[in-house]
Amino acid sequence: MxxxxxxxxxxxxxxxxxxxxxxxxxxxxxxxxxxxxxxxxxxxxxxxxxxxxxxxxxxxxxxxxxxxxxxxxxxxxxxxxxxxxxxxxxxxxxxxxxxxxxxxxxxxxxxxxxxxxKTAQFVAQVQGTNAAIVDLRKTLPGLRVAQKYAVRCGGGKNHRMGLFDAVLIKENHIAAAGGLRQAVEAARRVADRASFIQVEVETLAQLQAALDIGVNMLLLDNMPLERIREAVRITAGRASLEASGGVSLESVRALAETGVDRISVGTLTKDVxxxxxxxxxxxxxxx
Incomplete structure (x- = not known):
């Protein structure tokens, strides 16, 4: 982060x-x-x-x-x-x-x-679990540093600041690169310029494929709770897991209790x- x-x-x-x-x-x-x-x-x-x-x-x-x-x-x-x-x-x-x-x-x-x-409210909801509350790039234009600072004041953590300081490989990046392995290999060539390399997955098959090539940061996008629990079991500590997608104050506790390491919440900064x-x-x- x-x-x-x-x-x-x-x-x-x-x-x-x-x-x-x-x-x-x-x-x-x-x-x-x-x-x-x-x-x-x-x-x-x-x-x-x-x-x-x-x-x-x-x-x-x-x-x-x-x-x-x-x-x-x-x-x-x-x-x-x-x-x-x-x-x-x-x-x-x-x-x-x-x-x-x-x-x-x-x-x-x-x-x-x-x-x-708002960040403090989400942090309070996951108290007692291992999950950290993390922000996204869904910020007011021109106020990204300010809003991410405010997230930290509320007890949350920052994800990447922008496109320039970390790699997050999503479905379209994988398609454009010609496959997951190709995208990850390309990312590793610029690892010295990135604070981390993360891959977004939507299925357990994608999760397994990412683990097989040594990806150590995974973003579980819009997965139902049962699938997230299974992802935590399969991963078994081999990678850091982040849950994301439509997270609310009402749903965040259940997400945290699945055992993920982080939960990214766009509403912290976009729904002000x-x-x-x-x-x-x-x-x-x-x-």
Whole structure:
């Protein structure tokens, strides 16, 4: 499995904030411009529902760009849980600058906390089994690093970051290469550039064929539970097994109990229902 380095994350945060501020602030905030630049304010961001908080590096970068003199005090750590209507962070600084930063900060928090929260729900469902919850490439364009970071905040693990860092051989790759053996042999020639080589199988016959040529990572695609259990028995630890396909909170526990090593869940990052945050101004710090 791949992971993002600190350098990759810092670069992604900067790029994400660049685009977000360009589309929201543009040439300047006309409404915030009505406020006296000398006016100071204390802004408190409140989370309106139970959630796993994620997005602090993005909030910090927005403030660095828009409100460089602002001071932020976080009451919930990154990856920490909050209750409904809990105060998450208090920010002191220029009222004008905080008003300009408000929506961009909240947008990152609502999206990334949603991913972290959903991931944590899936992780809780498989607790006590050996199965890890893994993400996919089904991410919002331009926010892949951010969403995969949020998956980690929620207790999940990352699959490949993109097409460039690992090999996942699927049915169409096998057909285009002229067969499974040919596809795997070609993959092994670029193994030094790939963090892993994985083959997707849909039948037990395909599973056996992959095991026979020494494939050590297999993706069981849309298999029914009984077939997955049989795949685990046949494999007998010779390869790492990942289950995938239409996984829900209701079905994930049964999948985990088959004995697979990982369960990949596209809904972690593609079906994002934003967490509800709001920012409120006051004239004194939160006590």
């Amino acid at each position: 791949t992971s993002t380095t600190d350098t990759d994350l810092a670069s992604a945060v900067a790029e994400n904030v660049d685009r977000a501020l360009a589309e929201d602030v543009g040439s300047g905030d006309l409404t915030a411009g009505l406020i006296d630049p000398a006016t100071q304010a204390v802004a408190t961001i409140i989370c309106r529902e139970a959630a796993v908080i994620c997005g602090q590096p993005w909030v910090a970068e927005v403030l660095r760009r828009v409100a460089p003199s602002a001071r932020a005090q976080w009451f919930v750590p990154e990856g920490g849980r909050c209750e409904p209507n809990q105060k998450i962070v208090q920010i002191s600084g220029s009222a004008r600058e905080l008003l300009t930063a408000e929506r961009t900060c909240l947008n990152f928090l609502q999206t990334l906390s949603a991913v972290a929260t 229902k934003a967490i509800d945050f709001s920012m409120r101004f006051s004239d004194k710090p939160v006590e």
